[in-house]
Amino acid sequence: MTGMTYEEKVGNTVICRCEEVTLSEIRDWIGRGYDTVTELKHVMRVCMGPCQGRGCRDIIMREISQAAGIPLDRVEAGAVRPPVKPVKTRLLASGDD
């Protein structure tokens, strides 16, 4: 990160660690009008990693709120689908025990 301005470094900060998505990528898409978590999920897989958004949903909602001027309690949070923790597909396919 040497040689970068502070702003560039902030933009390079990884927000969704599971899917390796940075703040500037998220801000770009919000700038193009993708101002719900569901839309951002579809375009860049945020909130779809192994932690299912536990690590990033909160920060992304704050970004949407600030950038799009939507109060935080109005930002669409996206459906939280099962499983809340990764499950090996083999287990799902076979039925265990």
Add this chain to the structure above:
Amino acid sequence: MRLARLRARVMREIETDIIVVGGGPAGLCAASEAASAGAGVTVVESDLHLGGQLVKQTHKFFGSREEFSGIRGYRIADLLLGEIKERGSLVETLTNTTVTGYYPEDRTFTAMEGEESFFRIRARGAVVATGAQERLIPFPNNDLPGVYGAGAVQTLMNVYGVTPGRDVLMIGAGNIGLIVSYQLMQAGVRVVSVVEASSRIGGYWVHAAKIRRLGVPILLGHSIKEALGRDVVEGAVIMELDEKFAPTGAEFRVDCDVICLAVGLTPTNEILSQAGCRMRYVPQLCGFVAERDRTMRTSNPAFWSAGDATGIEEASAAMVEGRIAGLCAARSLGFPARMEKFDEYWARLDRLRGGEVGGRIRAGISAVTMEQVHDAL
């Protein structure tokens, strides 16, 4: 051969009257209360141990006497586990098991024990007491090894007896930041300083006084600008903020090998949203929580909720909410619950939330409390 294969494909299924998701103070109290009315309860806990956050707390608790103030957190967990034991076979506990989902179409939970065993749980009622998760804040280099959440630091130290490093920069002067700072110092780790973005200390004064006496500066109106280091944390840049949290331009560098984030918790609510419970964002309760009536029942009549999952508060309140949820869930399922306890529990909650400190919580609670809407199941 063919038949055996087919049989293996039928997934194991557990049936219970009430499933309690989360075995922290709220969940354990809910389980004990429901079982005391005669309901069969299955407590499911992700962790290897029951007790939730209490297990990590080596300090003496604040709160009221009924809720064990003055007793160290992990001892409170032992007392609750003793109470559960007295309920005998009515309470089954599954540890190292995560409830991974709820499927409203077939009213079924899925759960995974460890990483290898996946099964279904069917219950007539559910108490969701999944507690809270840590908030994180973004700053450059926050992915360097050496950046920890306060919960991880507590687990390392108080559960596994390992210190995270030598020199710690603590971000956040709420109770968690202050208590973990003190615990680090007790373990011989140096706390370089505690920085707090707001202009006042969020935690209780006794905790702040303890670490001030030991010479640790608490810098109000400051935050972390970036972490420094090539492969691991070697330091951080601290910036000054004005009342609107905008940087003033003043900044300085500190040397540290650990940056510990204690910037707040937010309710864990996945299972409640999967169950279609009406959720609302309530800033005073620190995130999205389910609307509920005074029996802690949500808009989905088969779901109750309690503890930090319904709003970040304290173990003392979590335990009483758990008791209310357990009692009322049992009653709605037709068990002879002693409902005279209901008013007593609410009196305790009102006491815990009394005074000026409780004002914020009271406002948050009134924003999500709805009229009682459901009858017995």
